[in-house]
Amino acid sequence: MRLSTPRDRAYRPLTALLTALAAILGILAALLATTGTAQADTLICEQFGSTTIQGKYVVQNNRWGTSEQQCVNATNSGFQLTTANGSVPTNGAPKSYPSVFNGCHYTNCSPGTNLPAQISKISSAPTSISYGFVSNAVYNASFDIWVDPTPKKDGVNATEIMIWLNRVGSIQPIGSPVGNVSVGGRTWELWSGNNGGNEVLSFVAPSAVSSYSFDVMDFVRQTISRGKAQNSWYLTSIQAGFEPWQNGAGLAVNNFSSAVNLGGGDDGGTTPPPPGGCDVTYATQNWTDGFTANVTVKNGGGSAINNWQLAFTLPSGQRITNVWNGTVSPSSGAVTARGQSYNANLAAGASTSFGFQGTYSGGFSKPSSFSLNGTACRVL
Structure with a gap:
């Protein structure tokens, strides 16, 4: 065993001081790293x-x-x-x-x-x-x-x-x-x-x-x-x-x-509804915290609509959990419904239907307006 010398004892306070300074610098560096991502006004x-x-x-x-x-x-x-x-x-x-x-x-x-x-x-x-x-x-x-x-x-x-x-x-x-x-x-x-x-x-x-x-x-x-x-x-x-x-x-x-x-194709991918417009029927059933909606879209014009897209806004608190005969995205808020390959096109005067199940909180209500490929629809 080696006994400590006066020189050893003299270095101990300096070593402790350096160790403490290193710890303080480490804390400051961490604080700077944490606050460095904040954006000043x-x-x-x-x-x-x-x-x-x-x-x-x-x-x-x-x-x-x-x-x-x-x-x-x-x-x-x-x-x-x-x-x-x-x-x-x-x-x-x-x-x-x-x-x-x-x-x-x-x-x-x-x-x-x-x-x-x-x-x-x-x-x-x-x-x-x-x-x-x-x-x-x-x-x-x-x-x-x-x-x-x-x-x-x-x-x-x-x-x-x-x-x-x-x-x-x-x-x-x-x-x-x-x-x-x-x-x-x-x-x-x-x-x-x-x-x-x-x-x-x-x-x-x-x-x-x-x-x-x-x-x-x-x-x-x-x-x-x-x-x-x-x-x-x-x-x-x-x-x-x-x-x-x-x-x-x-x-x-x-x-x-x-x-x-x-979304859509290279040249727009969709055909606007003709002047005859469109009709939408939105039938729902709801219970304590859930609901279903069956939606029918009719092309009221004189020519076909290719790749139809029905846009509407779900009331606050509603969220879609399951969809059939189409797709709807996103699951809440302002959404857009589209057909599948077998019902994506609507001939003049033709109708198609899709539906979805969802959850809701608060009072239940229906969307107030719909638009088909950019044109406002009549809600029946």
């Missing part, structure tokens, strides 16, 4: 400044109608309008459109987007949003959806689809009201007009909607059914934010998500 005050969030969406300041300062704070899930100086007359255009988008806006395309995409090749475009509102401002909270005959990435598109989820103050959409319509599980006041070069179709909620999940294609198909777009056109961007006329500081998009699911 980004403040944007430049007139048309923008940044990306989640690696797939663009947040833009988009101040185009005023010279007063406006700033947005981009978060990992959305943004907040922190400064919104100035005001403009409420009988004219708003002062800006701070927003977050998937797609292309004046050559600024969100990372990894598959937009522009031909409408006939899109099976669904699920999106969701959660808003934060204020009371001391005049504004709308709205989606801005653009479609065009070409895969346009710059400038104004031929048709603008707006979804007003909140309206505060004496403001109104472009054009004039043309009635009420049920789309995406809700009833809207529909406005139609022209913005000096592009058509505008606006769906206005009768009361504030602070959060909403829906399929963008429900509104695109409604626009097609009204002659404002065609299946051969392109969806170029899906935007959500605010149009302020007066003030607006504190308005926020708390959460935003958007996806575009592609």
